[in-house]
Amino acid sequence: RNLSGVSSKQLPSYLKILGEKYPIDGTTNVTPAILAKIPLRLHTQKSHPLNTLRCLIESHYPDFTHLSSFSPLVTPYKNFDELSFPPDHPGRAVTDSYYINRGMMLRTHTSAHEVEVFRRGDTKWLLTADVYRRDEIDGSHYPVFHQMEGACIFDANEASMKEVEGDNARLAQQLARSNIIIEDTPHISPSNPPQPTHDPRHSRIVAENLKLSLNTLMLKLFGGVAGASTENPLRVRWIEAYFPFTSPSFEVEVFFQGKWLEILGSGVVRQATLDTANVPGKIGWAFGLGLERIAMILYSIPDIRLFWSTDARFISQFEEGKITTFTPYSKYPSCFKDVSFWSPQNEALHENDFCDLVRDVAGDIVEDVKEIDRFVHPKTERTSLCFRINYRSMDRSLSNDEVNDIQAQVVTRLKDQFGVEIR
Ligand code: FA5
Ligand code: MG
Numbered sequence: 001r002n003l004s005g006v007s008s009k010q011l012p013s014y015l016k017i018l019g020e021k022y023p024i025d026g027t028t029n030v031t032p033a034i035l036a037k038i039p040l041r042l043h044t045q046k047s048h049p050l051n052t053l054r055c056l057i058e059s060h061y062p063d064f065t066h067l068s069s070f071s072p073l074v075t076p077y078k079n080f081d082e083l084s085f086p087p088d089h090p091g092r093a094v095t096d097s098y099y100i101n102r103g104m105m106l107r108t109h110t111s112a113h114e115v116e117v118f119r120r121g122d123t124k125w126l127l128t129a130d131v132y133r134r135d136e137i138d139g140s141h142y143p144v145f146h147q148m149e150g151a152c153i154f155d156a157n158e159a160s161m162k163e164v165e166g167d168n169a170r171l172a173q174q175l176a177r178s179n180i181i182i183e184d185t186p187h188i189s190p191s192n193p194p195q196p197t198h199d200p201r202h203s204r205i206v207a208e209n210l211k212l213s214l215n216t217l218m219l220k221l222f223g224g225v226a227g228a229s230t231e232n233p234l235r236v237r238w239i240e241a242y243f244p245f246t247s248p249s250f251e252v253e254v255f256f257q258g259k260w261l262e263i264l265g266s267g268v269v270r271q272a273t274l275d276t277a278n279v280p281g282k283i284g285w286a287f288g289l290g291l292e293r294i295a296m297i298l299y300s301i302p303d304i305r306l307f308w309s310t311d312a313r314f315i316s317q318f319e320e321g322k323i324t325t326f327t328p329y330s331k332y333p334s335c336f337k338d339v340s341f342w343s344p345q346n347e348a349l350h351e352n353d354f355c356d357l358v359r360d361v362a363g364d365i366v367e368d369v370k371e372i373d374r375f376v377h378p379k380t381e382r383t384s385l386c387f388r389i390n391y392r393s394m395d396r397s398l399s400n401d402e403v404n405d406i407q408a409q410v411v412t413r414l415k416d417q418f419g420v421e422i423r
Helices: 048-062 108-119 158-175 200-222 271-276 292-298 303-307 351-365 399-420
Strands: 012-017 020-021 065-067 099-101 102-104 123-133 146-156 182-185 234-240 244-258 259-267 282-290 336-343 366-376 383-391
Touching: 020 282, 048 123, 048 146, 048 182, 048 200, 048 292, 065 383, 099 259, 099 271, 099 303, 108 123, 108 146, 108 271, 108 282, 123 303, 146 200, 146 292, 158 200, 200 244, 200 259, 200 271, 200 282, 234 282, 244 271, 244 292, 259 292, 336 399, 351 366, 351 383, 383 399
Parallel strands: 065 123, 182 234
Antiparallel strands: 012 020, 099 102, 123 146, 146 282, 234 244, 244 259, 259 282, 336 383, 366 383
C-alpha cells in the first residue's frame, strides 16, 4: 500500500500524458479517470457552454490578451512556491492535489501561470484552463474543473492612479441601474490589510477597480438571468478572503438553489509575485473565476457532472455563442449505500482519498458522498468512519445489481489500497 492509494498494478512505470512520458514514483496519485479528462479541454469545444461563457467573458475585456492553451502539467514550484505558498500549506498535500510524480503535478488553479504571463510583459490578460483538485463530491465540486484567471497591473504612481479613479467613476455609473443586489465588504481593513510596500490609498483604488470590473461583468452575465427581475433580484456578496498571493483578498458568492455558491477568488497582487516576474513599479489586481459555477447559474445547470455529459439530451441544448436555460431531463432515482470501516492504526483515512477512489470506481454515477459518522475507539484509538454514497445516473435508471456490484468494488479497493477493516 502506498499513501496515495494508487496500486502499482494499475499503472505502468511511466505515464503518457499529452504525448510525453513521465516516470511514476511514490508520490504519483493521479487516477486513470483523471488522466482520461486531460485531453478534453471543454473550454475550447465549440458549442460547449464553458466555451460560450469563456468567449462572453473575453468580450467584456476586449483590450486584454486572451490565453487558453497552457499545459496543465506544472511543477509544484510554479503552482505554489512562486505564489508565496508556505512550505507546509495543506494544498500541497497528496490528499489535496494530483501528482504525476514528485516533480510534476496537475495545476490546482490558473494562478500557477501568473508569474510567467507577467514576466513576458502582459499587463492585462485573461487565461482560461482546466484545473485539477482532490476534493469532496457533490453537485458543485468536481475533481476537474475550469478557471479563468484575469489580471490587470498599472504603473504605481499618482498619474496612473488618477486614471484608475476615472475608470472607477465610469464603471460605477454603469452599475447605477442594476437588477442585481451587491453586498460589499471594505476594500481594506485591519483583517484584510494593504501590503507594506503599497500606499494604502493606491491599494484601495486598485481593490475598488477590481470589484467594479467584476461587478460590471456580473451585471453583463447575470443581468438577464431568469429570476434576476426587479421583484426578485439576483443576490451577490463580496466577502473578505485569504490567499498567499494577494492582499487584500476577496471572494464572491451568488445566491443559487437556496445556498450561497462561491464563484471566484481575487485580490491585489502580492508584490513578491511581480518581483519574481521582474516587473518593477507596478500595482494591480487578479481574479480566478470558477467557470462551471458561473455557467451553472447562467444556464440553470443543476449538477456539475453534466458538463462532462455526452448525452444528446444535454449537448443538443447548447448552441455556440448562445446562453439558454437548460431544461433538465427527468431525474432518475437515487440509490444510497453506506460503508463503515475502521481506519488503519493511528491514521484516519482522508475524505479526499475516499472520494477519489469512489470517483475512480463509479465515475459520474456518483452524485454525492457524505461522511455521516466518525468516532475514535477509546481503547484502540482507531477511527471509525461511515460514508453514505448517493448513486444516481443523470442519463438512465440504475439496476440494483449494478449498484451492488459497484459498491462491492469500492469496498474491495478500500481494503486493498488503504488497509481498512470493514465493520
Ligand atoms: C483560487 O483558486 C485562486 N487561485 C483564485 C485567485 C486568483 C485568488 C487570483 C486571487 C487572485 P479558489 O480555491 O477559491 O481560489 O477557487 C476559485 C474558484 O474555483 C472558486 O471560487 C470556485 O468557483 C471554483 N472551484 C473551486 N473548487 C472547485 C471544484 N472542486 N469544482 C468546481 N469549481 C471549483
Ligand atoms: Mg475559495
